[in-house]
Amino acid sequence: MEKSRKTIMLVDDNPINLNAGKTMLKDKYDVYPLLSGEKLFAMLEKVTPDLILLDIEMPELSGYEVIKILKTNPKYEEIPVIFLTSWNDSGSELEGLSLGAIDYVAKPFSPPLLLKRIEIHLLMAAQKKELKDYNDNLQKKVEDKTRQVVKLQNSILITMTELVEFRDETTGGHIERTQGYVEIMLKKIFSDRIYWEDVSLWNFEFLIASVPLHDVGKIRISDTILNKPGKLMPEEFEIMKKHAIYGEEAIEAIMRTTSENDFLKHAKIFAGAHHEKWDGSGYPRGLKGLDIPLQGRLMAISDVYDALISERPYKKAMSHDEAIGIIREGKGQHFDPVLVDLLDDLAPLFRDNTEKTNLMLRQQQKA
Template structure:
């Protein structure tokens, strides 16, 4: 990983460069804030270690300019300073600093601060990769619009409401909710393996075509399971796999691909099922109008105990005002209103 060091003191900069190089980083050195800003625009440095007090542009102004960028990946900023007052730290945080190292710095402390910064940057990169993969799958079905963004918000609401449920309170914590929010966009990743003539067919699918479409759960589940076996410590991949494989299972055991029932269906799959169906019902397609919230709610309630986990439906009812707000804020724009041939009355919205 490339690291940018900004320090107008050549001796301090040399020591920093040596320590960071020994830690395995590729170091770019700048002699003040202006120089750092120019070099940051030319290199792919994800962590900046900057002195607070420098000529031309100090560390605070460099932080502000970095945070004002509207392109590129997140840059983690560590300020080096001899200022230890709480008001100084607040000033640095407001400018956009992520962490501080006191001068003269201790090599062991700097190593820990760098580890934290690298971990945060890696998490941001992971999130971006996951969402990019999901958008890639979504791009094969141009009608899905803002589906991924809405569904992850619905999942978050359901998770938060379920966290207070007597059955699931011990299972759902902030990490579980974050994992679901992060990985829910991968629920249909298996659609990359479905032929276009089936995936993009505007009208009713034949029995054989429907069986083919159902394979997207298996394709997605097996793909993510292979990734999990290669990286067994990546807990988010387990959640992603379970969501992709089980979000079309039904609570009564009549779903697919494995006919799982009740709590044999992973909780993340049961949550995803409600979020996915709600969005399908309330979103306009070329073959159907968007269903108003109250009608979608009636369908979800009718499926309580058969298609859906009753506890998840309870969570939906508790959070329905948030569902409405999310839907209104993230309404798809510019969707086609002209039905394609054979698109009218297609049932695929609930069964794909």
């Protein structure tokens, strides 16, 4: 509950002025008369006032010096300060206002005028606080709404990726593991400001949330091809390659139905570009080098690494070291050389991600 009486600190090195000021104000306010800036700061350690009446001409610490200290301290910077002065100098008033004072009152002061000025400024301070509280509450509502949108987006992602996982019997855990690899590389890229022109405007959470949709186009690939227990024939592989374009089309269809699609913009790029190769020999568009979006270059490493360490009906799983070795051999051909060089530091994190994700999936299957 807000206190009924406001607190005012009156700072003046003249005891007569202090006594006169307290007499004028004591019927409406709790008044603390203080003879110096030093005594003001000592009292502020115990009591937070609603307003400070501050004399300018004081020995040791002038009013200007006091307000400079007040306005640089987060504990005190919001306390309204009215200067008390016997000067009639617009330049001095401007200086005080520029330091953060809200008003000037000339000495000797008229009791009705002083009371009215204080009343007005206390009212303005209360309204300012109410506005701040309103804005803080509004910001909280916006944050809550944002969390709801992210939760909805994640629900869409989970549903769609589960559909892909359910149909593609050969790639269990692929989506979870590749999301982890991309996140590992992106944290390094953000921290070291690599490709900063690309990533500086990206929302990290949206970017990571969009990774699982990179294979969503497989929904349109027939089970006969998707789950063939052996290597694909050339004509079958041509059909499989279309999943990149199918993924883009599926995500575009979702984007047309919602305005909240920042994360889907990333998802579309992941879906369409993750099979492009640095030397231009990839698909679906044969993009080369930096013409391949960074999302696609990141996903290429994550996707191939996971494919190499995973068992398939037509091949055995490679070891972590063998997979990293193959990716290094593909530097400048299949993969972005800058991203491959990151593996010198990140390869152990890839292995940890694989082990943790596989353990989590086994525990979920048992539950």
